[in-house]
Amino acid sequence: MMFAVAAFAVLVSLGLAVIRALAGPTVFDRMVAANTIGNGAILLLAVFGFLTERPEFLDIGILYALLNIVGTIAVLKYFRYGDLGHRGGEEPSQ
Amino acid sequence: MVLLTLMALVVIGVVRLRNLFAVVILSSAYSFLMASVLIVLDAVDVAMTEAAVGAGVSTVLMLAALYLTKVEEAAPRHTPLLPMFVAVVIGAALVYGSVDMPNFGDAFTPVNTHVGSGYLVRSIPETGVDNVVSSVLASYRGYDTLGETVVVFTAGIGVLLLLRRNKRSRSKD
Incomplete structure (x- = not known):
């Protein structure tokens, strides 16, 4: 019961994040919303694992977290330097 | 859902x-x-x-x-009617095709009665992998998965080479 309520709450938060991702006026709103959707996917994975009494899928949640960071950092790096191959560490030249 | x-x-x-x-x-x-x-x-x-x-x-x-x-993204230059028509027709065909599909999780479909049950029985004693899908992917179809990995790896190398070359020609200017 507790896990079902938690899963429902995660679904609601996913819905709110999707609304923000669709409505977000700036790119950063959308990016934070996409990151939140990734986190919601991790939480949903964990909660669903416990809901169906097979919590061994928790490991995959770690993989999701890593991938979430990859996407976010790629977007931010692109936004900051305009180039994914940039070495970083200095101010953008433009 | x-x-x-x-x-x-x-x-x-x-x-x-x-x-x-x-x-x-x-x-x-x-x-x-x-x-x-x-x-x-x-x-x-x-x-x-x-x-x-x-x-x-x-x-x-x-x-x-x-x-x-x-x-x-540039605004589309042609009217979307023909692509819309094609998409609707293909979508209708797919929906029509899915009408004949068995119910989700039905245990008495050919999918679940012919080969699949054999794998379900044999996979854990033969491979020791808990998840049957994983055992099929990594053990029974191991060479296939290896080939897929090689293809993806080659594609990755190709993309890396293309991006690298573009960067070098840009720094020459």
Whole structure:
């Protein structure tokens, strides 16, 4: 019961994040919303694992977290330097 | 299903938006939603692949492609009626095809009675892998998976080489 309520709450938060991702006026709103959707996917994975009494899928949640960071950092790096191959560490030249 | 509704909303957003940067971000979010749906459907391996490829790698590749083009999508020059017609016809055909499909989880379909049950019985004593899908992917179809990995690896090398070459020619100017 507790896990079902938690899963429902995660679904609601996913819905709110999707609304923000669709409505977000700036790119950063959308990016934070996409990151939140990734986190919601991790939480949903964990909660669903416990809901169906097979919590061994928790490991995959770690993989999701890593991938979430990859996407976010790629977007931010692109936004900051305009180039994914940039070495970083200095101010953008433009 | 709530997740599918959210996915549909995200897809509508992807179609409507003209800012390709936002589209890339939304498609990453779409991949995570898709992975969640696949987990609910108990296909953990596919969900893992979807998250890795859809949310991780393809976001980076799309951004790399965005670097070579403009951020804003150009307005379409032709009327969307013919593509719309084709899409509707193909969608109707797919729906018509899915009418004949067996119910989800039906245990008495040919899929579940011919070969699949044999694998379900044999996989754990033969391979020792707990998840049957994983055992089929990594053990029974090991060479196939190896070939797929080689293909993806080669494609990755090709993309890396292309991007590297572009960077060098740019620094010469």
